[in-house]
Amino acid sequence: MKQGAPRSVYQHSSFYSLIGLPGLLILIVLFIIPLAILLFNAFVDDAGTVTFQRITSIVTNPYIIRILAFTLFQAFLSTFVSVLVALPGAYLTSNFEFKGKRLIKSLCMVPFVLPSILVVLGFVIFYGNSGMVNRMLIQLFDLNEPPLHILYSFKAIIMAHAFYNIPIAMGLISSYWERLPVSANQAASTLGARGFTTFRTITLPRLTPAIISASTLVFLFCYSSFAIILVLGGGPQFTTMEVEIYREARIMLDTNAAAALSVVSIVIALCFVAVYSYMQNIMSNQEEFTSPLSTRKRMMGLRKPTFAAVFLIIVYSMLLAIFVLGPMIAIVVRSFQAPLTRTSQMEFSLKWYRQLFGFSQSFLFTSAITAILYSTAIAFVTALVSLITSTITSAILCSLKQRGRLLTELLAMMPMAVSSVIIGLGYHIISSRLYGSTSWKMIALVMAHVVIASPLVLRTILPTYRSILPTYMQASMTLGATVSKTFRKIEIPLLRSAMVTGASFAFAISMGELNATLVLSDSHVITIPIVMYRLIGSYNYNAACALGSVLILFYIIIFFIAESIKRKKYA
Amino acid sequence: MKHRFLSLVVVILLISSPIFTAAQKEQPYQQDNAITVYAYDSFVSEWGPGPAVIAGFEQSTGIKVHLVSVGNASELLRRAQLERNNPRADIILGIPNGSLGQMRDSGLFEAYVPRAMNEIFPFLHIDPDNVFIPFNYGVFSFIYDSDHIDTPPVSMQDLLDPTWKKSIILMDPRTSSVGMGLLEWSYAVYGENYISWWTALKPNILTIADSWSSGYGLFTQGEAPIVISYTTSPVYHIMAEDTDRYVSTAFEEGNALVIEGVGMLTSSKNKDGAKAFIEYLLTDAQSTIAVANVMYPANMTTELPPAFDVIAQPKKLLSIDFEILVKNQDRWLTEWVEAMSR
Numbered sequence: 001m002k003q004g005a006p007r008s009v010y011q012h013s014s015f016y017s018l019i020g021l022p023g024l025l026i027l028i029v030l031f032i033i034p035l036a037i038l039l040f041n042a043f044v045d046d047a048g049t050v051t052f053q054r055i056t057s058i059v060t061n062p063y064i065i066r067i068l069a070f071t072l073f074q075a076f077l078s079t080f081v082s083v084l085v086a087l088p089g090a091y092l093t094s095n096f097e098f099k100g101k102r103l104i105k106s107l108c109m110v111p112f113v114l115p116s117i118l119v120v121l122g123f124v125i126f127y128g129n130s131g132m133v134n135r136m137l138i139q140l141f142d143l144n145e146p147p148l149h150i151l152y153s154f155k156a157i158i159m160a161h162a163f164y165n166i167p168i169a170m171g172l173i174s175s176y177w178e179r180l181p182v183s184a185n186q187a188a189s190t191l192g193a194r195g196f197t198t199f200r201t202i203t204l205p206r207l208t209p210a211i212i213s214a215s216t217l218v219f220l221f222c223y224s225s226f227a228i229i230l231v232l233g234g235g236p237q238f239t240t241m242e243v244e245i246y247r248e249a250r251i252m253l254d255t256n257a258a259a260a261l262s263v264v265s266i267v268i269a270l271c272f273v274a275v276y277s278y279m280q281n282i283m284s285n286q287e288e289f290t291s292p293l294s295t296r297k298r299m300m301g302l303r304k305p306t307f308a309a310v311f312l313i314i315v316y317s318m319l320l321a322i323f324v325l326g327p328m329i330a331i332v333v334r335s336f337q338a339p340l341t342r343t344s345q346m347e348f349s350l351k352w353y354r355q356l357f358g359f360s361q362s363f364l365f366t367s368a369i370t371a372i373l374y375s376t377a378i379a380f381v382t383a384l385v386s387l388i389t390s391t392i393t394s395a396i397l398c399s400l401k402q403r404g405r406l407l408t409e410l411l412a413m414m415p416m417a418v419s420s421v422i423i424g425l426g427y428h429i430i431s432s433r434l435y436g437s438t439s440w441k442m443i444a445l446v447m448a449h450v451v452i453a454s455p456l457v458l459r460t461i462l463p464t465y466r467s468i469l470p471t472y473m474q475a476s477m478t479l480g481a482t483v484s485k486t487f488r489k490i491e492i493p494l495l496r497s498a499m500v501t502g503a504s505f506a507f508a509i510s511m512g513e514l515n516a517t518l519v520l521s522d523s524h525v526i527t528i529p530i531v532m533y534r535l536i537g538s539y540n541y542n543a544a545c546a547l548g549s550v551l552i553l554f555y556i557i558i559f560f561i562a563e564s565i566k567r568k569k570y571a
Numbered sequence: 572m573k574h575r576f577l578s579l580v581v582v583i584l585l586i587s588s589p590i591f592t593a594a595q596k597e598q599p600y601q602q603d604n605a606i607t608v609y610a611y612d613s614f615v616s617e618w619g620p621g622p623a624v625i626a627g628f629e630q631s632t633g634i635k636v637h638l639v640s641v642g643n644a645s646e647l648l649r650r651a652q653l654e655r656n657n658p659r660a661d662i663i664l665g666i667p668n669g670s671l672g673q674m675r676d677s678g679l680f681e682a683y684v685p686r687a688m689n690e691i692f693p694f695l696h697i698d699p700d701n702v703f704i705p706f707n708y709g710v711f712s713f714i715y716d717s718d719h720i721d722t723p724p725v726s727m728q729d730l731l732d733p734t735w736k737k738s739i740i741l742m743d744p745r746t747s748s749v750g751m752g753l754l755e756w757s758y759a760v761y762g763e764n765y766i767s768w769w770t771a772l773k774p775n776i777l778t779i780a781d782s783w784s785s786g787y788g789l790f791t792q793g794e795a796p797i798v799i800s801y802t803t804s805p806v807y808h809i810m811a812e813d814t815d816r817y818v819s820t821a822f823e824e825g826n827a828l829v830i831e832g833v834g835m836l837t838s839s840k841n842k843d844g845a846k847a848f849i850e851y852l853l854t855d856a857q858s859t860i861a862v863a864n865v866m867y868p869a870n871m872t873t874e875l876p877p878a879f880d881v882i883a884q885p886k887k888l889l890s891i892d893f894e895i896l897v898k899n900q901d902r903w904l905t906e907w908v909e910a911m912s913r
Contacts, residue, residue, distance in 0.1 A: 367617050537612070
């Protein structure tokens with residue numbers, strides 16, 4: 001089918017242009033304008049005249065080129081490893097029905113939204129020199145020295161990125177995969193194709209949009225990672241662009257240099273995203289058929305796995321479970337441990353939870369409880385708003401012509417490509433322009449969370465949206481439904497699964513967001529990550545682990561609810 | 572399905588509305604006899620000195636204080652600069668001495684010589700024009716875990732010894748102020764030869780973290796027995812965890828200094844209130860600040876809890892003149908990265 005052709009029936013409908021307005025406004029006011037003000041500095045010299053000298057001196061600086069090369073290299077490798085390892089997992093969770101599947105799928109979403117300091121702590125408590133794994137091995141084999149030296153090396157960087165991203169890639173791909181009809185696979189096996197041939201020739205090509213979508217996300221995530229890279233990599237031999245931007249903006253207080261570095265960094269990141277998106281546009285052949293019934297059909301259509309397959313499945317799942325759950329469990333375990341006396345070993349204790357939630361203080365609500373209330377409320381609103389704006393953006397993206405489509409998609413993905421330090425400076429600009437009232441700040445805060453969460457929600461909804469068969473809409477309109485009615489009655493129900501996933505992501509991202517909240521809230525709004533940040537800043541790592549465990553619990557509940565909603569049959 | 576969705580929306584709005592309206596009830600910024608203080612987040616935090624200091628000040632003077640967190644210490648000056656045209660703060664609290672050059676150049680601050688100035692340690696008087704008023708200081712120090720080390724390092728030179736192979740956790744000066752502090756410290760000790768100290772130190776470094784938080788977290792989780800922090804860090808462990816396991820060191824070459832200052836904005840409409848706040852900060856609030864910040868008070872007459880008595884006393888305090896700092900900071904960073912990333 002020719003690109004863009006099928007939707008041309010209602011391509012010029014004013015409905016799609018109108019529903020896009022609110023989302024566009026949020027993006028412009030809270031993201032584009034502050035960003036433009038900041039990045040403008042890159043092109044102005046000290047005398048105030050326009051110059052490209054900053055940019056050219058960056059792209060010709062061998063040190064920056066070396067950093068850029070490393071940033072890209074580690075991002076590619078991390079993406080490759082994450083997506084490759086995620087594929088079997090996505091296969092399992094989308095093709096088999098087993099006990100605890102919902103819990104596993106919920107647990108999978110958690111790492112991606114964990115604050116990096118918690119991931120660092122979790123990794124260290126689990127894999128570190130005196131971590132759980134090493135201590136267990138020492139006891140088992142009666143060793144003197146820790147046998148495993150995993151951390152503080154390049155492989156630790158890839159491992160930590162994989163920890164973050166395997167689960168998310170798995171979630172994204174599997175939520176697409178479980179909607180793929182099995183009829184083509186059945187046809188292939190009727191024609192005599194073996195399992196792998198079917199996978200290679202039928203399933204893989206049709207999965208490509210979801211794989212590319214997930215890869216783009218993972219790539220951008222790893223591209224802008226820096227805390228993980230410095231701490232777990234062992235130091236400055238592993239440096240990303242983000243660190244240099246941080247240096248200029250925070251340590252040297254040189255906004256112009258930071259802006260110039262950001263411009264280069266954003267342009268390069270977006271080039272890769274553009275290539276991905278372009279490929280996806282070409283490859284999404286829009287012949288897929290997503291129907292709620294297909295899930296059940298595919299279960300029936302599958303052959304029983306052989307013994308060897310079962311064995312492989314078990315081994316893979318166990319390894320993945322240890323890898324992904326280990327660091328998270330380490331945080332939870334640590335939060336229940338405290339030395340009882342000055343010299344004793346760590347023992348089970350609720351000390352840190354009592355510190356967080358104890359009513360010993362004079363005020364009724366401890367800050368931890370207030371923070372939980374604030375976080376949930378903000379996350380609810382954020383999830384709702386970003387769900388609406390992202391669904392609309394997807395609708396617009398699919399109705400646009402090829403060229404405009406790519407541009408809009410890049411614009412929508414921008415918040416992920418821009419350095420968090422630069423976005424942080426943007427929040428300062430917004431915050432310094434906001435007068436007085438705290439409720440305005442609350443609104444700005446929620447909107448900032450929406451901007452941060454949107455790229456991810458979009459990545460979840462877009463591939464599914466693209467795969468909706470246009471004949472459905474055409475049929476609907478032939479039967480007399482308006483464009484908006486078709487949108488509500490046909491498209492939205494077909495998108496339900498992806499929308500639920502997206503909304504739960506937005507919820508979780510908002511709950512875990514620190515930087516924007518710190519700058520925009522003026523200390524009147526305290527959220528879970530802010531309390532955690534303050535605990536860590538005042539030496540109390542164990543109470544931070546306890547609050548981190550609460551956050552993990554919240555994440556699991558949210559994703560579990562999401563999985564349950566997705567499973568419900570249509571009313 | 573549709574009704575369920577609608578009821579979900581209603582429930583969400585019901586849950587969130589009290590919080591949003593509660594937020595609305597906050598007092599407006601402009602108020603007679605009130606001042607607005609911008610501080611870094613850990614000062615404002617309930618575990619920080621902010622709440623107690625403000626309550627004490629309001630009670631003793633009747634002046635209302637709006638304490639606002641603007642994030643990191645490094646973001647304070649930037650916020651003041653961004654609000655140049657519509658300034659709302661009277662006081663900026665927590666500017667590190669490393670930013671003294673930028674603070675003076677901004678032209679936003681007014682000089683003030685507090686009455687309590689003669690009680691402030693003389694070595695904290697780093698700004699001849701009194702725009703930067705010191706209220707709190709820390710001394711960088713290598714902290715060791717006495718469960719793993721019996722004979723701790725005694726000097727910068729000692730740290731190069733092969734006994735400490737992969738035993739030291741540091742922070743990156745490009746992203747951490749503590750990291751920058753150690754870089755300045757090495758320059759204060761070795762001058763232009765500082766890079767050779769760093770190259771020799773390399774085998775002993777376990778990792779160079781992005782921030783003090785992650786670096787110190789690694790240390791308390793037992794990843795390595797030595798970490799760069801402040802001489803006062805053990806005070807927290809003694810007072811809050813009742814353990815003297817972590818011990819600070821005073822080096823033979825001396826230890827480097829970090830000073831936190833407060834500044835009054837020229838644009839302030841309530842300078843009397845701002846001055847009263849600075850006076851209170853330098854006298855009655857000193858002990859509270861020192862304990863909650865786990866740092867030293869600037870006022871030498873301050874009484875401190877006994878936990879402060881047992882920590883290492885620096886043999887010599889090192890600091891670099893801010894003019895040298897401003898001129899060389901970027902070069903040091905570039906040379907450091909060049910040396911360390913090989």
